[in-house]
Amino acid sequence: MNITVGSSNPAKLKAVTEVFPESYVTSKRVQSHVAAQPFSDDETRQGAINRAIACAEGSNNFGIGLEGGVMYIGDQLYLCNWGALVTPEETVYTASGARIILPKELATELTEGKELGYLMDAYANKEDVSKKEGAIGVFTNYLMTRQAMFSHVVTLLRGQWEFHKA
Ligand SMILES: O=P(O)(O)OP(=O)(O)OP(=O)(O)OC[C@H]1O[C@@H](n2cnc3c(O)ncnc32)[C@H](O)[C@@H]1O
Numbered sequence: 001m002n003i004t005v006g007s008s009n010p011a012k013l014k015a016v017t018e019v020f021p022e023s024y025v026t027s028k029r030v031q032s033h034v035a036a037q038p039f040s041d042d043e044t045r046q047g048a049i050n051r052a053i054a055c056a057e058g059s060n061n062f063g064i065g066l067e068g069g070v071m072y073i074g075d076q077l078y079l080c081n082w083g084a085l086v087t088p089e090e091t092v093y094t095a096s097g098a099r100i101i102l103p104k105e106l107a108t109e110l111t112e113g114k115e116l117g118y119l120m121d122a123y124a125n126k127e128d129v130s131k132k133e134g135a136i137g138v139f140t141n142y143l144m145t146r147q148a149m150f151s152h153v154v155t156l157l158r159g160q161w162e163f164h165k166a
Pocket residue numbers: 006007008009012036037038066067068069079115116117118120129130131133134135136137146
């Protein structure tokens with residue numbers, strides 16, 4: 001199976017190759033058509049769907065879109081992540097990832113319009129956190145990573161597709 005992923009972020013690409021080891025996986029730069037920093041479950045999910053559709057369009061490939069965002073529950077801001085898989089027949093499957101709460105100081109800066117990727121590098125005093133362990137890695141003492149979290153999401157996508165095609 002040929003899969004096009006709508007990102008060149010290694011944490012996302014490695015998650016897809018991990019879950020589809022038999023497939024040929026390539027990446028494509030596509031528009032998410034949502035904000036660079038999505039601010040709700042709905043917007044984050046839509047970003048994943050838009051990326052996946054753009055990847056599958058005009059090819060015989062499966063498209064996968066993975067999108068990170070944040071969302072409020074009450075006055076608390078959580079990290080959220082969504083994935084979408086679009087088949088060559090244009091069937092869309094979606095799944096979300098685990099959520100963890102973000103520290104208040106990050107929430108304030110996010111609402112001022114800064115991107116989480118940028119904020120995490122400053123917070124952890126590291127480079128490219130979003131391409132490596134991710135916020136989920138930093139705030140779980142590295143017991144979880146962004147790649148492992150996305151692997152779980154992609155597994156949920158693959159499983160749903162397998163169930164429906166069987
Ligand atoms: O190149 P793309 O695929 O866009 O990858 P990205 O790292 O920008 O990731 P997203 O667009 O999916 O995420 C939206 C924003 O949230 C940030 N983000 C989301 N989850 C994160 C995480 O676990 N750790 C660090 N930054 C994260 C990310 O860096 C962006 O600023």
